[in-house]
Amino acid sequence: MGGLLRICTAGSVDDGKSTLIGRLLYDSRGVYEDQLQSVRAASRNRTAGPIDFSLFTDGLRAEREQGITIDVAYRYFATARRKFILADTPGHEQYTRNMATGASTADVAILLVDARQGIRDQTRRHARIARLLGISTFVLAVNKMDLLDFDESVFAAITADAPESLDGARVQSIPLSALHGDNVITPSDRTPWYEGPPLLPFLEEADAPGFASASPFRFPVQLVIRPDAGFRGYAGQIVSGTISLGDPVTAWPSGTTTRIARIVTWDGDLPRATAPMSVTLVLADDVDVSRGDTLSAGPLHVGRRFAADVVWMDERPLQRGRPYLLKHGTRTVTAWSDDGLSLNQIGRLRVNTGRPIVFEPYALNRSTGSFILIDPASNFTAGAGMIAQPLTDAEREIGGDVAERLARAARAAGTHTAAVEAVRAVLEEVLT
Amino acid sequence: MSPTLLTPPTAAAVSAPVLGHLRVLEAESIHIMREVAAEFARPVMLYSIGKDSSVLLRLAQKAFHPGPIPFPLLHIDTTYKFREMIEFRDRQAAAVGATLIVHTNTEAIAAGTQPYAVGTQRCCALLKTKALLDALQDGGFDAAFGGARRDEERARAKERVFSLRDPRGQWDPKRQRPELWRLLNGRIAPGESVRVFPLSNWTELDVWHYIEAERIPLVPLYFARERDVLVRGDSLIVPEQSFVPLLPGERTERVMCRMRSLGCSPCSGAIRSGATTVRAIIDELVAVRHSERQLRLIDHDQDGSMEMKKREGYF
Numbered sequence: 001m002g003g004l005l006r007i008c009t010a011g012s013v014d015d016g017k018s019t020l021i022g023r024l025l026y027d028s029r030g031v032y033e034d035q036l037q038s039v040r041a042a043s044r045n046r047t048a049g050p051i052d053f054s055l056f057t058d059g060l061r062a063e064r065e066q067g068i069t070i071d072v073a074y075r076y077f078a079t080a081r082r083k084f085i086l087a088d089t090p091g092h093e094q095y096t097r098n099m100a101t102g103a104s105t106a107d108v109a110i111l112l113v114d115a116r117q118g119i120r121d122q123t124r125r126h127a128r129i130a131r132l133l134g135i136s137t138f139v140l141a142v143n144k145m146d147l148l149d150f151d152e153s154v155f156a157a158i159t160a161d162a163p164e165s166l167d168g169a170r171v172q173s174i175p176l177s178a179l180h181g182d183n184v185i186t187p188s189d190r191t192p193w194y195e196g197p198p199l200l201p202f203l204e205e206a207d208a209p210g211f212a213s214a215s216p217f218r219f220p221v222q223l224v225i226r227p228d229a230g231f232r233g234y235a236g237q238i239v240s241g242t243i244s245l246g247d248p249v250t251a252w253p254s255g256t257t258t259r260i261a262r263i264v265t266w267d268g269d270l271p272r273a274t275a276p277m278s279v280t281l282v283l284a285d286d287v288d289v290s291r292g293d294t295l296s297a298g299p300l301h302v303g304r305r306f307a308a309d310v311v312w313m314d315e316r317p318l319q320r321g322r323p324y325l326l327k328h329g330t331r332t333v334t335a336w337s338d339d340g341l342s343l344n345q346i347g348r349l350r351v352n353t354g355r356p357i358v359f360e361p362y363a364l365n366r367s368t369g370s371f372i373l374i375d376p377a378s379n380f381t382a383g384a385g386m387i388a389q390p391l392t393d394a395e396r397e398i399g400g401d402v403a404e405r406l407a408r409a410a411r412a413a414g415t416h417t418a419a420v421e422a423v424r425a426v427l428e429e430v431l432t
Numbered sequence: 433m434s435p436t437l438l439t440p441p442t443a444a445a446v447s448a449p450v451l452g453h454l455r456v457l458e459a460e461s462i463h464i465m466r467e468v469a470a471e472f473a474r475p476v477m478l479y480s481i482g483k484d485s486s487v488l489l490r491l492a493q494k495a496f497h498p499g500p501i502p503f504p505l506l507h508i509d510t511t512y513k514f515r516e517m518i519e520f521r522d523r524q525a526a527a528v529g530a531t532l533i534v535h536t537n538t539e540a541i542a543a544g545t546q547p548y549a550v551g552t553q554r555c556c557a558l559l560k561t562k563a564l565l566d567a568l569q570d571g572g573f574d575a576a577f578g579g580a581r582r583d584e585e586r587a588r589a590k591e592r593v594f595s596l597r598d599p600r601g602q603w604d605p606k607r608q609r610p611e612l613w614r615l616l617n618g619r620i621a622p623g624e625s626v627r628v629f630p631l632s633n634w635t636e637l638d639v640w641h642y643i644e645a646e647r648i649p650l651v652p653l654y655f656a657r658e659r660d661v662l663v664r665g666d667s668l669i670v671p672e673q674s675f676v677p678l679l680p681g682e683r684t685e686r687v688m689c690r691m692r693s694l695g696c697s698p699c700s701g702a703i704r705s706g707a708t709t710v711r712a713i714i715d716e717l718v719a720v721r722h723s724e725r726q727l728r729l730i731d732h733d734q735d736g737s738m739e740m741k742k743r744e745g746y747f
């Protein structure tokens with residue numbers, strides 16, 4: 001396959017995730033010699049014994065002292081065939097938030113299961129989050145098989161019990177011993193009944209649909225590049241699809257159609273460019289395009305009301321009606337929700353934006369369908385959203401002029417409390 | 433490591449089903465730089481003259497082409513950098529047409545600060561961390577690009593692309609914001625700033641492969657030649673500064689060596705090596721597998737010391 005594969009891992013505490021990742025890094029030479037030495041030293045300080053692979057993946061001092069991990073950590077390794085970026089997400093505290101973070105960019109999720117415990121509620125929850133975030137390739141890593149004498153029937157039972165949320169996804173079940181290395185890099189002779197690939201070879205072959213170069217062209221404009229009066233180019237990253245010189249493109253939200261006149265890069269002009277390249281596009285006609293706009297092949301939805309699945313990541317709950325900042329692609333607008341959520345909850349919300357955004361359902365496009373919600377008081381990234389569909393609920397629909405009024409009222413307020421009050425007042429007036 | 437990873441962005445490569453991973457990393461880094469240019473009032477790029485900075489500089493040229501790089505470069509000069517580094521710095525800044533700001537903690541230098549007088553920790557705290565924080569404050573910079581990579585050290589594995597800093601430039605691992613998809617949150621309160629790490633997802637090998645593919649110029653110190661050094665255990669010290677004391681009976685020896693990472697001459701050890709080209713360095717790296725910070729003496733003071741420096745405001 002080649003290229004880059006992004007993986008996320010999920011499991012409950014003690015399933016052996018750190019050990020498994022440590023072994024992948026160690027065996028594929030993602031661990032440096034001096035890390036090895038300091039891990040050996042740290043292991044000595046605690047208990048005597050063999051190398052503790054899990055220490056390679058434990059980052060921060062406080063966590064090391066408590067012997068746990070509490071945040072997403074990124075790990076890198078490569079084989080001769082492919083480079084891997086692995087988001088290691090902890091299985092307990094804050095796991096919804098961390099799992100969503102890790103899964104948002106991942107092509108493949110590894111769900112770790114302790115063979116003695118089987119699939120647990122938490123495994124099912126992890127699987128649901130990963131599915132929601134758009135992952136369609138899974139490894140069910142059935143670990144600690146050594147403790148069950150590599151019993152085929154245990155493995156078969158766990159495989160048969162795979163979470164229903166994985167229906168429709170590609171699922172590879174693998175019997176493992178992370179501690180002893182069985183089926184991690186090479187096939188184990190202790191599982192003669194297993195005919196599938198070991199973990200690493202599976203990852204080397206797995207599809208990486210992350211940038212979907214086959215799907216339609218989408219290009220959120222980041223910057224207008226204008227070094228002089230003679231050049232006006234739109235800089236951005238192609239989030240999906242392919243574009244060639246002369247292709248028609250539409251600028252959104254205006255809906256104006258023009259053609260690609262040049263695809264400019266520092267390395268010279270290109271005849272053709274594909275996701276996920278960062279390029280600068282020159283358009284044939286003088287259309288009005290600025291940061292936050294999107295260039296696309298074919299139609300996109302322009303609207304200010306939609307249903308979305310939102311993961312809430314802030315201790316401060318999402319309050320209905322309270323204005324937030326919504327960043328979608330390269331555009332940031334004011335937004336509010338008709339529904340509430342609290343920390344680590346996931347819910348289908350009705351979201352309204354002050355100005356229109358240009359979107360697609362997340363199921364069609366991970367870039368044009370995703371957004372974050374920022375708390376305007378703390379600036380924390382409080383929510384992560386995946387657009388399900390546009391809403392045109394006639395009864396509750398808020399006219400464009402009202403949305404403008406809401407946005408104006410929120411902007412005019414000096415503090416966020418004042419903004420909440422102002423928006424609430426406008427909404428009450430409109431809805432009663 | 434397979435050379436198929438080095439596919440240049442030609443028409444032929446574009447029609448291939450999979451973009452080589454270096455091109456994916458490049459595109460991601462450029463995206464990050466452009467977001468910063470769009471969302472921050474006063475960005476700056478920390479330019480440390482090393483290989484990672486050289487890659488950053490090339491990415492910045494690419495990100496804003498055909499326009500100029502829309503932010504200045506900032507070099508924190510401890511005055512103990514290798515002479516070749518300073519020459520290279522001035523040449524490079526001129527070649528890419530970037531504004532270069534050089535900042536030194538002149539007070540500390542006047543007070544005689546050097547590693548043998550005050551110890552490496554205090555020397556770094558004054559000449560690097562304090563100098564950096566002062567320079568960022570003086571310039572009113574709200575975003576500072578750095579070349580740090582998550583693969584460098586365990587404490588960095590959890591670092592965000594946008595690393596939020598309080599008004600004293602300090603990092604609180606508990607306050608870091610989740611980063612999903614490629615949606616970067618650039619909102620900050622007055623006085624706060626972000627450190628931005630466009631190379632977060634690159635490894636040391638990626639950096640070298642990219643340097644090779646792009647023919648990026650580097651300080652000659654990275655390449656092996658015979659140098660007069662003090663041999664101290666595993667580290668080879670180039671005695672450029674007169675305050676580096678000679679141990680009893682110690683003399684410089686002529687050794688074929690090169691630097692794996694560039695810092696201040698008294699604290700950066702060279703390694704024995706015959707690698708005179710980027711390709712030879714890559715081969716050596718694959719074979720040797722020593723983490724590049726090993727020969728910088730500063731990180732070995734205590735377990736977890738990089739994390740402490742990060743909390744204090746050093747990268």
Ligand SMILES: Nc1nc2c(ncn2[C@@H]2O[C@H](COP(=O)(O)OP(=O)(O)O)[C@@H](O)[C@H]2O)c(=O)[nH]1
Pocket residue numbers: 011012013014015016017018019020054143144145146147176177178179180
């Ligand atoms: N017997 C056996 N023990 C394992 C295996 N994998 C992990 N362990 C042990 O299970 C415990 C928890 O492992 P760790 O990797 O820290 O789990 P994490 O909490 O999921 O990261 C440790 O004592 C490991 O040595 C395995 O395949 N077989």
